[in-house]
Amino acid sequence: MTPNQLMAEMRDYADLLLNQGVALTANPVVPQHPEPSLTRITSQRPATRSSRLTDFAFASIDEYRALLESQDYLVVLADGAVIQLSYDFRGLTLVRHRLCFYPCPYDIDPAFLEEDPMLDVVDMYHTDGSGHLRLRTPLRFDFDGQHEDEDHSATHVHMLWAHCRCAVSGPVSIGRFSRFVFRHFYPHLWREHKFLRELKQERWDRSIRMQDEEFLHFSWREPSPSRRGASKQLQEDQ
Amino acid sequence: MLEVVYGQTKNPIVTSQLVDLIGGLNVDGTLYIGYPVLSSADESIFVEALLICDQFGLVVFSIGNGLGQPPNDEFWNRVQEKQDTLYFAIQTNLGRHLALRRRRDLAIPINVISFFPDDLQVPAGRDLLVAGPGTLSTVLGGCDQFDPQYQRHLNAALQRVTTIKPSKKRANVARGDSRGAVMREIEREIANLDQWQKRAAIETPAGPQRIRGLAGSGKTVVLALKAAYLHAQNPDWNIALTFHTRSLYQQLTDLVRRFSFEHSNDEPNWDRLKIIHAWGSAAKPGVYALMAESVGMPPRNYLYAKTTYGMNEAFHGICRELLSATKGRRVEPIYDAVLIDEAQDLPWSFFHLVYDFTSDAKRIIWAYDELQNLSDTSMPPLEELFGKDSAGRPRIQLTHTPGEPRQDITLPVCYRNTPWALTLAHALGFGIYRDGGLVQLFDDPGLWSEIGYTVLDGSPNLGQQVSLKRSENSYPAYFSAHLNREDAIVCQKLDDDDHQAETVAAEIQRNLTDDELEPDDILIILPNVLTAKRRAAAVMNSLARRGIQSHIAGVSTSADEIFAKGSVALANIYRAKGNEAPMVYVLHSQYCVGGHELIKVRNILFTAITRSRAWVRLYGIGPDMDELIAEVDAIRTHDYRLDFTVPTAPELARLRMIHRERTASERAKIDRVQKTLQEFVEAVEAGDMAIENLPPEMREAFKKFFKPGEGK
Numbered sequence: 044m045t046p047n048q049l050m051a052e053m054r055d056y057a058d059l060l061l062n063q064g065v066a067l068t069a070n071p072v073v074p075q076h077p078e079p080s081l082t083r084i085t086s087q088r089p090a091t092r093s094s095r096l097t098d099f100a101f102a103s104i105d106e107y108r109a110l111l112e113s114q115d116y117l118v119v120l121a122d123g124a125v126i127q128l129s130y131d132f133r134g135l136t137l138v139r140h141r142l143c144f145y146p147c148p149y150d151i152d153p154a155f156l157e158e159d160p161m162l163d164v165v166d167m168y169h170t171d172g173s174g175h176l177r178l179r180t181p182l183r184f185d186f187d188g189q190h191e192d193e194d195h196s197a198t199h200v201h202m203l204w205a206h207c208r209c210a211v212s213g214p215v216s217i218g219r220f221s222r223f224v225f226r227h228f229y230p231h232l233w234r235e236h237k238f239l240r241e242l243k244q245e246r247w248d249r250s251i252r253m254q255d256e257e258f259l260h261f262s263w264r265e266p267s268p269s270r271r272g273a274s275k276q277l278q279e280d281q
Numbered sequence: 282m283l284e285v286v287y288g289q290t291k292n293p294i295v296t297s298q299l300v301d302l303i304g305g306l307n308v309d310g311t312l313y314i315g316y317p318v319l320s321s322a323d324e325s326i327f328v329e330a331l332l333i334c335d336q337f338g339l340v341v342f343s344i345g346n347g348l349g350q351p352p353n354d355e356f357w358n359r360v361q362e363k364q365d366t367l368y369f370a371i372q373t374n375l376g377r378h379l380a381l382r383r384r385r386d387l388a389i390p391i392n393v394i395s396f397f398p399d400d401l402q403v404p405a406g407r408d409l410l411v412a413g414p415g416t417l418s419t420v421l422g423g424c425d426q427f428d429p430q431y432q433r434h435l436n437a438a439l440q441r442v443t444t445i446k447p448s449k450k451r452a453n454v455a456r457g458d459s460r461g462a463v464m465r466e467i468e469r470e471i472a473n474l475d476q477w478q479k480r481a482a483i484e485t486p487a488g489p490q491r492i493r494g495l496a497g498s499g500k501t502v503v504l505a506l507k508a509a510y511l512h513a514q515n516p517d518w519n520i521a522l523t524f525h526t527r528s529l530y531q532q533l534t535d536l537v538r539r540f541s542f543e544h545s546n547d548e549p550n551w552d553r554l555k556i557i558h559a560w561g562s563a564a565k566p567g568v569y570a571l572m573a574e575s576v577g578m579p580p581r582n583y584l585y586a587k588t589t590y591g592m593n594e595a596f597h598g599i600c601r602e603l604l605s606a607t608k609g610r611r612v613e614p615i616y617d618a619v620l621i622d623e624a625q626d627l628p629w630s631f632f633h634l635v636y637d638f639t640s641d642a643k644r645i646i647w648a649y650d651e652l653q654n655l656s657d658t659s660m661p662p663l664e665e666l667f668g669k670d671s672a673g674r675p676r677i678q679l680t681h682t683p684g685e686p687r688q689d690i691t692l693p694v695c696y697r698n699t700p701w702a703l704t705l706a707h708a709l710g711f712g713i714y715r716d717g718g719l720v721q722l723f724d725d726p727g728l729w730s731e732i733g734y735t736v737l738d739g740s741p742n743l744g745q746q747v748s749l750k751r752s753e754n755s756y757p758a759y760f761s762a763h764l765n766r767e768d769a770i771v772c773q774k775l776d777d778d779d780h781q782a783e784t785v786a787a788e789i790q791r792n793l794t795d796d797e798l799e800p801d802d803i804l805i806i807l808p809n810v811l812t813a814k815r816r817a818a819a820v821m822n823s824l825a826r827r828g829i830q831s832h833i834a835g836v837s838t839s840a841d842e843i844f845a846k847g848s849v850a851l852a853n854i855y856r857a858k859g860n861e862a863p864m865v866y867v868l869h870s871q872y873c874v875g876g877h878e879l880i881k882v883r884n885i886l887f888t889a890i891t892r893s894r895a896w897v898r899l900y901g902i903g904p905d906m907d908e909l910i911a912e913v914d915a916i917r918t919h920d921y922r923l924d925f926t927v928p929t930a931p932e933l934a935r936l937r938m939i940h941r942e943r944t945a946s947e948r949a950k951i952d953r954v955q956k957t958l959q960e961f962v963e964a965v966e967a968g969d970m971a972i973e974n975l976p977p978e979m980r981e982a983f984k985k986f987f988k989p990g991e992g993k
Contacts, residue, residue: 054822061815068814068836071825087825089832091845111837157811158592160856162837163562167583170563 044245046082046132049217050074052243053084053128056217057118059238066118066126067156077131081138085129086117101205102180104148104169111162123147123156123165126224128217137247140186142220146179146228182224186214186250197250200261210255212262216245219263283308283334287686288315288483289514290329292344295398297684299330299342302417310334313439313483317510317544326370327514330396333439338426340392341367347398357407364393364409374544380434389435390425454797461797463763464863464895470759471696482506486686489667489677492648493690495732496706496891497697497861500648501529504620505536507646511618512537512554513545518617520554523568525626526859527558527839533622559627560596568619569596569631572638573603575615600630604637612637618644623859625649625660632666636676643677691731693755697861700751701766702890702897704921705913710887712879713925714915716908720879721936722928737922743930749923764895766921772870772899772913774906778819781900785866786823788898789849792864793829800830801844804862805851806889808882809872813853816869820851854885857892865893870901874909877951880937 044052053072060066070086077083092113099106107125110116116125124146131139149168156164168175186198196210215223221242225233233239246265256262283304290296296314303312316328330342343363348356371391375381381388393410400413412420427435449468454461481492481503494500508522522533533556541549561567563582570580581599590598616639621627624647632647639645645667649660660666664675679688695703707713712720726741733755738748775781785805792798805820807813817833824831831849835841835856843860844850850862873886890897901909928936964970972980 057818058822061818064815066815068833069818069821071818071822073825089845089848090830091832091848114832114837152588154592155587157814160835160837160839160841163839166563167587171582171584 044137045135046074046084046130049130049132050084052217052245053086053117053130056221056242057086060118060120063236063238065120065232065236065239067121067123067161069118070114070116072117080133082132083129084132086115086127088113088115101201102203106181107145107148108162108165110145111165119161120229121153121156123149123151123161124228128220136188137186137214138188140214141183142185142215142217143181143183144220144224144228145181146177148177148179149175150177151175184211184215184220186211188250196252196255196260210251210258210260212251212256212260213249214247216243216247218242218244284311285684286311286313286480286483287485288313288317288510289485289487290315290344291327292329292346295344295346295396296330298398298414299344299396299417300684302414303332306336306418306421308332308334308336310336311436311439315483315485315514316439317483317513317540326366328367328371331439333435335426335429335432337421337424338392339371339389339435340394340421340424341371343367343393343395345395345397348401352401357404357409360395360411361407361409364395367393375435375438378434378438381431381438388431389427392424394420394424449799451797451799453799456797459795459797460792460864460896461799461802464798464802466763467759467895470757481690481692482510484686484690485511486688487642487644489643489679489688490646490686491679491689492646492692493728493731494648494650494692495695495703496650496888497695497703498650498692499694499696500650500692501532501622501859502536503692504622504646504648505533506540508554508556508620509537509540509544509549511620511644512549513541515617516550516553518553519615520618520620521568521616522554522556522620523559523622525559525623526855527562528835528841528843528856529622529859530556530558531842532859559621559631568635569600569603571615572634575638576603576607576610576612578603578606597628597630600628600634604630604633607634607637614638614640616640617642618646621645621647623649629661629666633668636667645677691728693731693733695733695756697894698756698891699760699764699766699769699893699895700756701769701921702893703756704751704923705770705897705916706887706890708916708923709873709890709909709912710883711923712883712912713923714912714919716911719925719928719936720883722933724930724933726927734923741927743927743933746926747924750921768896770897770899770913772910773901774910775900775902777902778816781868781902782819782823785820785868785898785900786827786829788866789824789829790827798864800847800849802863803849803866804843804857804860804864804892805831805849805866805868806854806857806892807851807868808854808885808889809869810853810855812869813851817851820868824849854888858888861892861894863893863895864898865889865896866898866900868900870899870909871903871905872901874905877948 050072057066057069057072061069070088072084073087075083075085075087092115099109110125110127111119115127117128118126120126124144127141127143127145129141130137147165149165151164151168155167180203181201183201184198185201188197190197195208198211198213198215199208200211201207202209221239222244225239251260251262285300285304300312300314310333313331314329316331328341329344332340332342343360345360368391372387375389376387395409395411396417397411397413400415401411403409403411410420410423449465451461451465454465456462481499484490485507492500492503504522508520511518512520522537524530524533537549537554537556541547557571558565558567559569561570561580566574566580573580581602583595586595586599589595616635619635619639621635624632632645635645636643663677663679667675667677670676681687681689698706710720711722712718726743729736729741729749733752734749735752736747737750739746741747741749773784775784789803792803793800805817807816809816814833814836817836821831821833829849830847831851832845834843834850834852839856843852843856844862852860867886867889870886873882873889876882890899899909899913961970965972975983
């Protein structure tokens with residue numbers, strides 16, 4: 044998959060979420076070049092916003108607020124959850140990715156989010172006390188082909204704690220990430236929207252090491268060509 | 282003719298004596314009572330009266346009381362000192378204006394007169410101008426006049442409130458005829474406007490005051506100046522300047538501060554003069570919360586209010602709660618004066634509270650533009666707005682007594698919008714050329730002339746035929762000089778969402794290149810607040826593909842500034858309110874054409890159009906757009922006149938009823954009934970049913986409804 048193909052896929056994905064009413068708002072998808080030979084496909088936050096995400100603790104309300112404030116996201120879902128996607132290529136080779144699902148820490152009436160500025164709504168719940176507060180962890184699927192060590196699998200997921208790096212069998216495509224999120228966390232949307240069940244699942248080479256495979260980790264089986272139909276049928280049923 | 286501008290005076294009896302005396306001298310000029318405070322290096326100076334006229338030149342008055350005993354040396358020393366201070370203050374103030382200097386000196390002679398209710402004899406050897414009732418005309422006759430060539434500049438210096446907006450540099454403008462060049466000219470001329478409503482800002486009754494004005498007529502400026510003025514004159518008062526749109530906070534603070542610095546060279550005391558949101562936020566309590574706390578009630582938070590009373594009634598709901606909690610109780614006032622901007626957006630319950638929490642003089646000053654209300658609740662009459670006393674009389678009444686400050690002010694000049702855009706906004710807002718007839722209209726026929734329309738033909742009275750047009754003096758000359766009406770307004774129907782997003786992006790690309798506009802000259806408005814966030818994303822994509830940066834204003838917080846350098850702003854109508862931009866694109870305009878809630882959507886359209894300082898583009902899709910285009914064309918064919926028949930009072934009431942905003946359940950009911958009727962019509966047409974299948978009484982009722990003049 045080329046960077047341009049991935050950019051088109053990310054655009055289509057954001058447009059679908061928006062047009063089907065699953066997402067509340069979105070940022071444009073653009074290619075960036077943080078280094079001369081590196082192409083990053085990600086969402087563009089408004090130039091008027093600065094990112095201060097490093098200032099906040101992982102999985103904190105402040106970090107969630109900062110995401111909204113800096114408008115650093117691909118989409119915000121109707122319940123206030125944030126999705127960030129970013130893929131880095133060197134030439135045609137995928138070298139890094141960062142796919143984040145950041146749930147809203149409050150159970151918010153979606154009507155408020157639709158009508159009012161999102162951060163104002165979050166603050167409204169925040170000041171109302173802890174009754175609406177939910178302990179939900181963000182999930183961030185990171186892949187770094189160059190960076191691997193004893194407790195750092197090339198592809199891993201951060202959850203609950205920033206230092207948590209639970210191994211993942213290989214780089215995760217937009218479709219695979221989205222299916223995971225919606226199938227598990229938004230079963231009603233998963234049932235309602237066919238497009239969520241039909242998103243393409245790109246294949247990349249597995250990156251997991253033997254020693255990581257011996258522990259509980261995230262993995263999936265690529266459907267073999269002969270089994271594709273059966274797998275599809277299974278998805279339809281779910 | 283002598284024009285008197287009544288500000289605040291500390292000595293009303295002697296001042297009114299002075300006004301009467303000068304009035305009797307057949308003077309042609311302006312007399313300011315309580316001219317805004319001027320600064321010397323270390324103190325604020327109060328100018329009690331200031332006269333500018335051909336006959337006597339520029340005269341500054343110091344006003345004294347009657348004396349109980351014969352004046353002694355110490356008294357005359359004080360008079361001398363006061364005159365000197367006034368002289369230097371005026372000299373410093375006027376000396377800042379280049380046009381009033383002759384080489385290194387001030388070109389205007391300054392006369393300072395101390396006026397007393399008795400005729401006093403100035404002791405020999407003292408060089409002082411002192412006047413009383415018997416000597417005023419003689420003393421004035423001895424004053425130094427100024428060279429008439431300076432008159433215009435002097436008036437400008439005295440009347441100009443402040444440079445409203447520092448004009449942009451517009452360094453990128455290379456062509457003389459581009460839109461950027463046009464804006465540069467317009468901005469230059471705005472900065473030099475002579476009459477920034479100073480009169481309205483200074484006139485301060487010792488009681489309530491209402492300010493009505495069109496969008497862009499300077500209401501916010503006037504209120505900010507009034508607040509600064511009241512604060513400077515009464516530093517011990519607790520004054521609140523409050524508002525509805527959160528993003529106004531910065532603008533109001535800047536205006537008050539700038540005015541305060543220009544006239545008294547000092548930062549306002551923000552403990553006394555509070556610029557404060559009506560409701561407030563978690564971080565910054567608003568007027569409501571402070572009122573609640575002052576009577577020991579914990580203020581309700583947003584979540585409670587919105588969940589309990591719904592979005593639209595939330596603020597009204599909690600204000601009513603506070604009203605019932607304080608009913609019958611003696612409330613300790615917390616304000617000496619309250620100034621309310623955007624009063625059309627605040628509920629009557631808030632006004633009742635403000636009345637209760639303001640000290641006895643009830644210095645409540647509220648400004649509004651009825652058509653900018655984004656719901657359909659019109660401004661209630663005074664007796665409802667502030668309530669009635671125990672005897673059933675309105676608690677606040679507005680009276681006009683000659684020789685006193687006006688309690689009811691209308692600002693007729695629109696500085697922001699072209700006369701064509703404003704006429705268009707009114708025509709669409711009222712539905713003047715709408716196929717189905719008028720949507721709404723205000724009840725008071727006198728208001729037309731007050732908001733700057735001339736009656737060309739007929740009469741604006743109820744039930745009459747009328748033809749109205751913007752009067753020549755209701756807009757600055759720069760619009761006709763630099764813009765043409767064809768280009769000022771464009772209304773276009775597009776194929777679909779994508780086509781609309783692509784068209785606006787391509788137009789904006791042209792604006793930023795050929796037209797030499799800057800990204801923050803452009804505002805894209807999305808009228809439907811429920812879909813705005815989503816629709817904005819599509820447009821941002823189209824812009825991003827062209828390398829144009831954009832941002833949705835207020836997507837994360839309402840306190841954000843709407844414009845940002847280097848980025849095109851998109852905003853929903855609530856966020857766009859109170860802001861302006863040279864080029865305004867209204868997308869999905871079709872949303873504002875029809876439906877059950879015509880008053881609300883037409884007001885949205887009015888508000889959107891009146892954001893534009895030069896050009897407005899109405900884009901939209903679908904069949905409703907044809908209707909909008911037809912209405913816009915009709916305005917052009919009628920040469921930007923409003924030609925229509927004013928409804929009668931019962932007709933007006935009926936319009937309000939039909940086109941009002943509905944609750945969700947009312948909307949559902951209308952949709953359900955429409956659907957049933959549609960099914961009935963289809964069934965009859967298909968031959969499955971006959972009219973006779975309806976019960977006779979229903980048939981009779983229908984017959985009645987459709988007979989002209991008998992509908993309900």
